[in-house]
Amino acid sequence: MAARYDRAITVxxxxxxLFQVEYAQEAVKKxxxxxxxxxxxxxxxxxxxxxxxxxxxxxxxxxxxxxxxHVCMAFAGLTADARIVINRARxxxxxxxxxxxDPVTVEYITRYIATxxxxxxxxxxxxxxxxxxxxxxxxYDGTPRLYQTDPSGxxxxxxxxxxxRSAKTVREFLxxxxxxxxxxxxxxxxxxAIKALLEVVQSGGKNIELAIIRRNQPLKILxxxxxxxxxxxxxxxxxxxxxxxxxxxxx
Amino acid sequence: xxxxxxxxFKSRSDxxxxxxxxxxxxxxxxxFTFGSKCQEFALPVGVDPVGFLKSxxxxxxxxxxxxxxxxxxxxxxRHGVIVAVDSRASAGRYIAxxxxxxxxxxxxxxxxxxxxxxxxxxxxxxxxxxxxxxYKLRNKERISVSAASKLLCNMxxxxxxxxxxxxxxxxxxDKKGPGLYYVDDNGTRLxxxxxxxGCGNGFAYGVVDSGYHExxxxxxxxxxxxxxxxxxxxxxxxxxxxxxxxxxxxxxxIKVCQEDVSELIHRYKKGMF
Numbered sequence: 001m002a003a004r005y006d007r008a009i010t011v012x013x014x015x016x017x018l019f020q021v022e023y024a025q026e027a028v029k030k031x032x033x034x035x036x037x038x039x040x041x042x043x044x045x046x047x048x049x050x051x052x053x054x055x056x057x058x059x060x061x062x063x064x065x066x067x068x069x070h071v072c073m074a075f076a077g078l079t080a081d082a083r084i085v086i087n088r089a090r091x092x093x094x095x096x097x098x099x100x101x102d103p104v105t106v107e108y109i110t111r112y113i114a115t116x117x118x119x120x121x122x123x124x125x126x127x128x129x130x131x132x133x134x135x136x137x138x139x140y141d142g143t144p145r146l147y148q149t150d151p152s153g154x155x156x157x158x159x160x161x162x163x164x165r166s167a168k169t170v171r172e173f174l175x176x177x178x179x180x181x182x183x184x185x186x187x188x189x190x191x192x193a194i195k196a197l198l199e200v201v202q203s204g205g206k207n208i209e210l211a212i213i214r215r216n217q218p219l220k221i222l223x224x225x226x227x228x229x230x231x232x233x234x235x236x237x238x239x240x241x242x243x244x245x246x247x248x249x250x251x
Numbered sequence: 252x253x254x255x256x257x258x259x260f261k262s263r264s265d266x267x268x269x270x271x272x273x274x275x276x277x278x279x280x281x282x283f284t285f286g287s288k289c290q291e292f293a294l295p296v297g298v299d300p301v302g303f304l305k306s307x308x309x310x311x312x313x314x315x316x317x318x319x320x321x322x323x324x325x326x327x328x329r330h331g332v333i334v335a336v337d338s339r340a341s342a343g344r345y346i347a348x349x350x351x352x353x354x355x356x357x358x359x360x361x362x363x364x365x366x367x368x369x370x371x372x373x374x375x376x377x378x379x380x381x382x383x384x385x386y387k388l389r390n391k392e393r394i395s396v397s398a399a400s401k402l403l404c405n406m407x408x409x410x411x412x413x414x415x416x417x418x419x420x421x422x423x424x425d426k427k428g429p430g431l432y433y434v435d436d437n438g439t440r441l442x443x444x445x446x447x448x449g450c451g452n453g454f455a456y457g458v459v460d461s462g463y464h465e466x467x468x469x470x471x472x473x474x475x476x477x478x479x480x481x482x483x484x485x486x487x488x489x490x491x492x493x494x495x496x497x498x499x500x501x502x503x504x505i506k507v508c509q510e511d512v513s514e515l516i517h518r519y520k521k522g523m524f
Contacts, residue, residue, distance in 0.1 A: 099398070099401055099402070099405065100394075100395070100397075100398040100401065101395070101397040101398055101401055102395060102397075102398065105390075108390065141426075
């Protein structure tokens with residue numbers, strides 16, 4: 001009985017791939033989109049809300065979770081796997097506060113999550129976690145940070161990134177539109193996140209959930225009314241842009 | 252076996268003679284685990300260190316007196332932290348050495364002093380130095396003074412009640428400014444502006460308390476540190492040798508001087524001899 005379960009699930013293929021890890025990355029690509037943006041004094045996380053069944057209560061499943069007062073994360077992929085990772089990360093944040101007397105840096109907790117994910121790609125009988133995470137927050141010295149992890153256990157720092165279903169489209173949009181002017185103020189950074197999500201989300205503001213952290217303030221999840229207001233502003237700006245272009249062409 | 256691993260079940264065969272925590276805890280590269288539950292420091296079952304030490308002291312015939320006795324002091328002032336220690340190691344009534352180095356230079360921004368049992372202090376503070384170096388490698392920045400003192404305190408707590416004798420001061424300069432912590436074998440950890448440890452600490456407290464004022468110049472602070480140790484070594488039988496004095500500044504510590512107390516005492520007590 002023991003022999004059958006002791007074999008590693010993640011083994012190398014002849015051409016050097018870890019197929020279980022790559023399949024896990026496929027699972028991530030099936031999850032709903034999440035976008036993260038690092039501003040100057042604000043960090044923004046936006047996720048696409050999946051439509052819920054009629055009888056289901058809307059707010060039970062949250063895709064944006066607080067890890068500590070100054071760090072939060074959004075994920076794409078298997079929700080159940082994410083729950084385990086988030087629990088361990090929360091414990092590690094408090095353990096760090098206890099042993100070292102300082103809050104975790106965003107890089108430290110990202111490294112912890114990445115190490116955890118890597119361990120599951122190299123143990124007997126376990127499969128990798130099927131989630132990618134966007135971890136945002138402010139360090140002790142006030143620097144804003146955004147990190148992304150993936151099922152293989154690697155992590156990188158980003159200025160803006162997207163994960164999940166239409167990550168490629170959103171990332172291309174961000175590459176074109178993430179400029180120093182675009183993130184000068186808090187509102188601009190929030191609008192950039194909404195604009196990026198509107199590219200791929202159907203039916204506008206109703207299906208977007210947004211969370212922000214300002215320096216030295218706790219996580220704030222924007223209400224749907226606030227998101228509707230911002231979406232309306234964006235629509236207006238788009239129309240004004242279109243008007244200006246028309247006038248230029250005609251003149 | 253996979254299911255056993257994930258559920259955390261420890262089978263009888265794993266435990267054996269040594270008390271150990273499951274392998275997962277020990278393998279975690281970023282976790283600070285010390286104490287008898289850690290595989291590195293496990294004790295055999297049934298060992299009683301305190302009872303053993305009692306049987307070694309004078310009354311029961313065998314007379315193994317461990318190295319003890321010191322005066323160390325440290326105080327914060329406007330221009331940093333002054334650390335001054337004596338250098339005598341005594342074993343009972345025998346002076347084992349007059350040139351012990353009771354300050355461990357953990358890194359250019361962190362110092363640890365030792366008082367109590369020389370062996371305990373040297374071992375645990377060198378272990379602390381190793382953890383501080385590992386912290387710097389893993390996190391790419393120097394460990395803070397509060398974190399370093401917390402690590403030493405947790406090491407002491409892992410062996411509480413087993414006969415360790417450590418009275419140490421961790422001093423340094425980090426992002427929060429100058430730091431001074433007192434850590435001892437009970438697991439006490441205090442932050443403060445002035446501490447003195449060892450059996451000569453009473454004499455040192457008296458001298459430094461009466462001579463201290465916040466806006467001392469650096470020279471006055473050096474004098475005060477020297478005086479504190481000198482007077483303590485004069486009256487306490489278990490302290491003596493030389494005064495080793497360090498000054499912790501914003502850009503690191505400097506070793507100020509190493510002066511023989513028998514010469515210093517003549518300077519301070521003109522007319523007494």
